[in-house]
Every structure is written in structure tokens, then in C-alpha cells.
Amino acid sequence: MSIAEKIEDLREKLRHHEHLYYVLDSPEISDTQYDAMMRELDVLEKAHPEFLTPDSPTQRVGGKPREGFVKVPHSSPMLSLDNAVGEEELRAFDQRLRGLLKEGEAYAYVAELKMDGVSMAVHYRHGKLALAITRGDGSIGEDVTENARTIRAIPLQLRGHIKETSSDREARGEVVLNRKAFEKLNAEQEAQGARLFANPRNAAAGALRVLDPAITASRQLDYFTYFLLADGAPAHKTQWEALEALKRLGFKVNPHSRRFEDIDVLVAFCKEWEEKRDSLPFEIDGVVVKVDSVEQQNRLGWTAKAPRWAIAYKFPARQEETLLESIDVNVGRTGAVTPWARLKPVNIGGVTVSRATLHNEDEIERLGVQGGDRVLVERAGDVIPKVVRVVRQGDHRMPFRMPKSCPVCGGEIVRVEGEAISRCINTNCPARLKESVLHFAARGVMDIDGMGESLVSQLVDSGLVKNVADLYRLTLEDLVELERLGTKSAEKLLKNIESSRQRPLPRILNGLGIPFVGERTAQFLADAFGDLDKIATADEEELQRAEEVGPKVSQSIRRFFHEKHNRELIERFREERLPFKYQAKRKVGGPLAGMTFVLTGTLPALSREEAENLIESAGGKIAGSVSKKTSYVVAGADPGSKLDKASALGVKVIDEAALRELAERSG
Numbered sequence: 001m002s003i004a005e006k007i008e009d010l011r012e013k014l015r016h017h018e019h020l021y022y023v024l025d026s027p028e029i030s031d032t033q034y035d036a037m038m039r040e041l042d043v044l045e046k047a048h049p050e051f052l053t054p055d056s057p058t059q060r061v062g063g064k065p066r067e068g069f070v071k072v073p074h075s076s077p078m079l080s081l082d083n084a085v086g087e088e089e090l091r092a093f094d095q096r097l098r099g100l101l102k103e104g105e106a107y108a109y110v111a112e113l114k115m116d117g118v119s120m121a122v123h124y125r126h127g128k129l130a131l132a133i134t135r136g137d138g139s140i141g142e143d144v145t146e147n148a149r150t151i152r153a154i155p156l157q158l159r160g161h162i163k164e165t166s167s168d169r170e171a172r173g174e175v176v177l178n179r180k181a182f183e184k185l186n187a188e189q190e191a192q193g194a195r196l197f198a199n200p201r202n203a204a205a206g207a208l209r210v211l212d213p214a215i216t217a218s219r220q221l222d223y224f225t226y227f228l229l230a231d232g233a234p235a236h237k238t239q240w241e242a243l244e245a246l247k248r249l250g251f252k253v254n255p256h257s258r259r260f261e262d263i264d265v266l267v268a269f270c271k272e273w274e275e276k277r278d279s280l281p282f283e284i285d286g287v288v289v290k291v292d293s294v295e296q297q298n299r300l301g302w303t304a305k306a307p308r309w310a311i312a313y314k315f316p317a318r319q320e321e322t323l324l325e326s327i328d329v330n331v332g333r334t335g336a337v338t339p340w341a342r343l344k345p346v347n348i349g350g351v352t353v354s355r356a357t358l359h360n361e362d363e364i365e366r367l368g369v370q371g372g373d374r375v376l377v378e379r380a381g382d383v384i385p386k387v388v389r390v391v392r393q394g395d396h397r398m399p400f401r402m403p404k405s406c407p408v409c410g411g412e413i414v415r416v417e418g419e420a421i422s423r424c425i426n427t428n429c430p431a432r433l434k435e436s437v438l439h440f441a442a443r444g445v446m447d448i449d450g451m452g453e454s455l456v457s458q459l460v461d462s463g464l465v466k467n468v469a470d471l472y473r474l475t476l477e478d479l480v481e482l483e484r485l486g487t488k489s490a491e492k493l494l495k496n497i498e499s500s501r502q503r504p505l506p507r508i509l510n511g512l513g514i515p516f517v518g519e520r521t522a523q524f525l526a527d528a529f530g531d532l533d534k535i536a537t538a539d540e541e542e543l544q545r546a547e548e549v550g551p552k553v554s555q556s557i558r559r560f561f562h563e564k565h566n567r568e569l570i571e572r573f574r575e576e577r578l579p580f581k582y583q584a585k586r587k588v589g590g591p592l593a594g595m596t597f598v599l600t601g602t603l604p605a606l607s608r609e610e611a612e613n614l615i616e617s618a619g620g621k622i623a624g625s626v627s628k629k630t631s632y633v634v635a636g637a638d639p640g641s642k643l644d645k646a647s648a649l650g651v652k653v654i655d656e657a658a659l660r661e662l663a664e665r666s667g
């Protein structure tokens, strides 16, 4: 096979597997196999740039951020639909239609779920993606081609028959974000202190219209098609055939679409989905009903804004207005203090709602909401209801203020600068104790084998463990009292707890659960101070002498040791004789001094931790990502993208054997 053939062969295979994965949702190969194939293609294309084409599967995110969007006209207007609310109005639509057609003329409907997203038109020339346009005002939209390319459900090249792909086609459909991706996105926004999206539709609209395609790519948008056009007009005789053709061309079509000849069955279908809407991974807000025959569609025609041959059966809104009685806070498993709205109970689509989430202080400010206001509340799927907006301000308003002390334990509540979330920083706060104990005992922290979720739950619930130091007071009698713990396991567990007393200071520091102090920072702190008491009493400036500790981290450490309960815990640790002192292991010199290493893939003999220890004890440093400053990338089996980065930057790549050799050279 020539290089060009090899490249085309890989592209074909990748397109096939992308279609299976992203469109049909039934992959045949593992992600690793897919990634390997993609990398192989990428390497070949980089070595032979003369063969690179924009429709290659490697070119989903090629574009650079742009300055703005170019306006482009649609091939024919993208109209909207008239609504039918309830069965009566749907039947009235059917009657009207019957009147417009010939006496006794047969007709059929195609019903499609009305996905709640934003519509977009995608044009193909000679079978290749050429242009993607937002709906805009219906006549003119914006060119978002580079962003659309990042959506995996949009083929860069049409599949199927030459006959269909030789001429130009336009697919119209809905860009959506599924609920999971939406929740994840909002969680990320929240963690970064960024604004939350009100619903998946807004999030999809935003992601489609960002100037940097890399952001669109990260949002996991999806695309479901419902029209197939040639020169602005339907390319097929019926809507049903169009949906079939769209599937053959490689597009996603909502699998719940159906064809009906009987209005009663159609009504039943609409009602069924009204009931079942929560079971879908996507938000839908109704059912779109279209006359199947294009010839009949043309005879029925259009009004100024909508076709006469189609209607949107709208589900009742799941938003209701009610009184927001007060804003209270809840302390979560990680100590996060989240405000929530106590509501006058209200029925929203069959469910009584008496509380709604408000996420954080910024969200409250954005909404401008206070206790006593009338608010609009929305319920979507099984997610916690949320406040959409203030409808009318109350006469006696009560502004929200984040409490200074935790309502559960009285501990100090802290909001670190630049963070959206406030936290109770008492590690032993009952609201977060289980989570604290699990973290303390975890692998790589204090390594207490056998300390799993159900055991921790029992220990905390029974009152045996009120703070992590209590673990060291547990007796055999205590433990055998617990459900499902035999004498043998109890003895073993006690032994494991006992041996955890030997863990060095960095592990203890990590185990405390200080915000922003993980394994790495804990090590740097121990290296720099060598004594827990010194760390606990150092001021911010002193703390910043430790490697990688900046203002945000030092502030967090200061506040942690300022908190009364945490100081008590340190005293308990002292009584338990946990090692407060630490002798920095790292050699100043060593054969790897001044070198930075990045690890990727699975090494043949060394675990990741062992490899890191080897490097560090020989004086080298570990970095998380490859840069020009990286001395070596150590690669094992199934390496990640770090390897590509290394070759792009010309960083040397070595294997485990070569690493050992370097590390063992004498000085």
C-alpha cells in the first residue's frame, strides 16, 4: 500500500467507527483502539502534509479562534412552527388540514420529538461539509462551520450512495446538549466561579457561537437532523423518506420518530411522550407533527412565519411561580456550603416542589433574588428544581448573607478568593466527616487497607469516630460490635490502622483535606518546613517559600490551621504520636538533578509511584505535561497524547530501561 492509500484506508476506518460510536451509539472497537488508529493517521499526516485534507477525521478541531462571525443567507427561510397546546388544539389542526385538502383525500403524518436545542443548517458540496449556518433571523444566519466541524455527530463527509453524495445537500436539524453533559458543564462552570447556564438549550446556543472552536469541541454537543434539502427544497417526496435518507448519509435522526395515518394514534403518541419525557437523555419540549407528503405540503403552503402543514404539540411548561420564603444553606459531603430556596409548595407538572437549588452566592447575585420574592421555578428531568428568575420583588425582602459559621458544627465557613463555593473547613464537621475519614484512610494517603465506605459509615453513625484521630482509639471490642465485621477482619483492620501511624508527614498533611493541598503540595510543604507545627503556625508569606505555594494555597492553609476544630485535631494527632517531623528525602544533587521528566503510558516493571520515586530520589523533577523545558518523556505501553506533544516539541523520549540507566549513573 502506498502512503496515500494507507492514509485513505485509515480515514475510511475511522469514519466508519465514528459513525458507529457517535451516530448509532454502538461501537465495535474500544476507545483505545480508536485512539491508536487516530494517532497512526495523525503521525502519517504530519509526516506527509501534502496529503492532509480538511475532511480528515483528524481535522475536527483545526480552526483558530476567530474575530467574529460572517453573516450568510439561508437557501430558503428557516421558519418556526405554530403551537398546539393540548389534545384539543392538535385535533383542531388536523380538522383544519382536512378542510384544506381535497374531500376524502388520504394523508399521513410524521411525528418527531421536539428536541430543545438550537437549529442549524449544514451544507455539503460534492459530499463534503462546506458550510454550517445558525438559524439567525430565519433568513440570514451566521457561519459557524469551524464550530460545527467539532460536533462528532456531524459527518465531515457524507456516507452512502454516489447518487446522493454527488449533488449538493443541506441537512437541517437541532444542536443539543444532553442532560449529563449539561450537568457536567455547569459543575465545571461552578468550580471555576463562572456563570451557570440556565438550561441545555442556552448552553448549546452558547457553545455553538463561541469564537474558539476548541471550546465548542469541549462541550460535547450533539446534532439531530430533521430536514434534507437540495437547492433549498425537500430532496425527497416524503418526510419519512428524507429521514431514512439522512440516516443513510450518516446523520443522526431521533430514533423515536414515527409515521401515523390515524389522528387518535398520533394523539396517544404525543401523550405518551409527555409522560415519558424524563426518561430521555435529552430535554424535549414537545412533538413536531408534519404532513408526510411533500406534494401535499406544497399545496397546503405557508403563512408568513410558519408552514400550514406542520405544528408543534407543546408539552405544558414545567415552570411555575411561587413564593420564595427564605434562603437557607446546606452543607455537603465535601464541606461545600450551598444556598437553597425554601419555597411555598407548588405543583409543577405533577410534582410538588418545596425547595430549589441556588448553587452559590454568585448565582443569587445574578438572579437578584431575596427572601420574600415571587420567583419562577423550573423542574427539568430528575434534576433538583431551580429558580429561573424573580417575577416580582417582595415587600419585605431578606437579602441572603453567607453564614460565618457552619450550621452543622459551628466551624468556620470560608470562601477562597476566586472560588465560587464557600466551605466549612472543619475537617471533622459531621456533614463531611465520612468523606474526611475516607480521604484520610485512602490509598496513597494514610493507606489504611479495609477502611471502605460501609465501614466508615458504621463508624461515624455509631459515634465511635467523631474525628479522624478517633481511628487510633478504636479497640477490638468496638469493632466486633459492628455489623458484618468478624474478629479476624477486625484484628486485621486494627493492625492496618496501627501501621498507618508510621506514615510520613506529607501523607498526614494530605490526609487533613486542606483545600488545594493534595499529594504534591503536601510534599513541597514537608520538604520546605520539615515540621507540622511550623507549617501550622507559619504566616502566608512564609508558607509561600514552599515550592508551588502561591497566595491562594497559602491563604487556604492559614485559614485551615486558624480554625479551632482543626487545631484541636492537630493536638489529638500529637497525643497519638503521629510523626510531626520530616527529613526531606530528596537529594540536592543526584544524577538527575536539574532534569524534568514526564511519564506516559504503562511501564513494564515500575508502577507510576515507583517511577516517580526513582526519579525524585535521584534528584529529578516530575511534571504533568510536556513543554520545551521537559528533559525526557518516559513512555510505556499505550502512551497518551504526551508522546505526540514530545515529538512535536522535539523532546527526547526514553523507555524504562533508559530511565534506570540515567538514574543509576554515579553522580
Ligand code: IVH
Residues within 6 Å of the ligand: 078, 079, 080, 081, 112, 113, 114, 115, 116, 117, 118, 119, 174, 226, 288, 306, 307, 310, 312
Ligand atoms: S421543523 C418549518 N422538526 O423547534 C419547520 N423543528 O418552532 C421548522 N425543533 O426552530 C422546524 N425538533 O429549533 C422541526 N423535529 C423537529 C424539531 C424542530 C426541534 C425546533 C427547531 C425549530 C423549532 C420550531
